[in-house]
Amino acid sequence: MVRTILSALILMSGLLTGVCYADNHGSAQPSWSQLSNEQRQVLSPLGKEWDNLRPWQREKMLDIARDYPKMSHEQQDRVQRRLTHWSRMTPYEREKARERYQKFKALPPEKKQELKQKWRQYQSLPKSERDAMQQNDPDTFDALDE
Amino acid sequence: MRDENDIAKAIVGLLEENTSRLDNKITNRLAVARQQAVSAHAKRQQQNQGRNFGFLHSLVHYVHNHIGASSAVLACSAVLIAFMVTQQLNNKEAEGQGDAFLLASELPPEAFADQEFHAWLEQSSQP
Numbered sequence: 001m002v003r004t005i006l007s008a009l010i011l012m013s014g015l016l017t018g019v020c021y022a023d024n025h026g027s028a029q030p031s032w033s034q035l036s037n038e039q040r041q042v043l044s045p046l047g048k049e050w051d052n053l054r055p056w057q058r059e060k061m062l063d064i065a066r067d068y069p070k071m072s073h074e075q076q077d078r079v080q081r082r083l084t085h086w087s088r089m090t091p092y093e094r095e096k097a098r099e100r101y102q103k104f105k106a107l108p109p110e111k112k113q114e115l116k117q118k119w120r121q122y123q124s125l126p127k128s129e130r131d132a133m134q135q136n137d138p139d140t141f142d143a144l145d146e
Numbered sequence: 147m148r149d150e151n152d153i154a155k156a157i158v159g160l161l162e163e164n165t166s167r168l169d170n171k172i173t174n175r176l177a178v179a180r181q182q183a184v185s186a187h188a189k190r191q192q193q194n195q196g197r198n199f200g201f202l203h204s205l206v207h208y209v210h211n212h213i214g215a216s217s218a219v220l221a222c223s224a225v226l227i228a229f230m231v232t233q234q235l236n237n238k239e240a241e242g243q244g245d246a247f248l249l250a251s252e253l254p255p256e257a258f259a260d261q262e263f264h265a266w267l268e269q270s271s272q273p
Contacts, residue, residue: 063246064245066246071250078250079249079250082254094255097248097256097258098248101251104253118270122266130262133266
């Protein structure tokens with residue numbers, strides 16, 4: 001009887017300790033000098049602005065650094081190139097990007113390829129042409145902003 | 147003080163003297179009644195002591211009497227906490243992985259975030 005209660009209490013305290021650890025781990029706000037060599041290497045594009053990042057931004061970036069070793073060299077190069085731009089995006093933009101990335105992941109390869117081509121095509125459009133499109137059909141553009 | 151003691155001793159002496167003259171039947175009935183009174187007093191004291199322990203005592207008492215139900219409640223609590231912890235850790239993992247792999251995706255993050263691009267896509271897909 002006493003043994004059962006004791007075991008249950010030990011189990012619960014262990015689990016609660018885990019929760020506390022997870023919370024503390026999540027709210028870590030290390031400065032640039034406190035990062036490990038590996039983390040600094042991955043996050044090097046953000047070196048100058050790291051100490052100005054908000055705690056939740058640092059947390060997200062540390063998550064990225066954690067997953068970095070699991071990637072191929074090609075993916076790692078992309079991450080390095082895109083990290084600075086990503087850190088400067090607004091929370092709203094990042095949230096939108098996450099939502100659309102989830103949809104993109106679920107697409108079949110040929111659709112992904114098509115979307116990549118469309119992106120290249122869109123980027124090659126002169127700015128004047130893009131602005132003209134927005135003026136000609138403002139409803140479509142406004143609807144996506146909501 | 148001394149007077150009181152003397153009076154008490156005199157009362158005890160008189161009672162003992164009179165008791166010794168009592169019938170055996172009556173003496174036995176008195177002994178039984180005394181025993182009952184002592185038991186009732188001991189029980190009352192135990193209950194009062196129990197009340198002093200309050201909630202903790204009640205809990206221990208309840209657990210002791212309902213060991214099966216208590217073990218089930220404890221097991222359920224442990225499972226619930228474990229589930230919550232797992233969910234929290236999984237969400238965190240998925241979110242972090244999402245960001246890392248989003249950055250490594252074939253399309254750059256700005257392609258996903260660019261509202262104009264998606265509006266253009268929608269516009270260009272219309273017949």
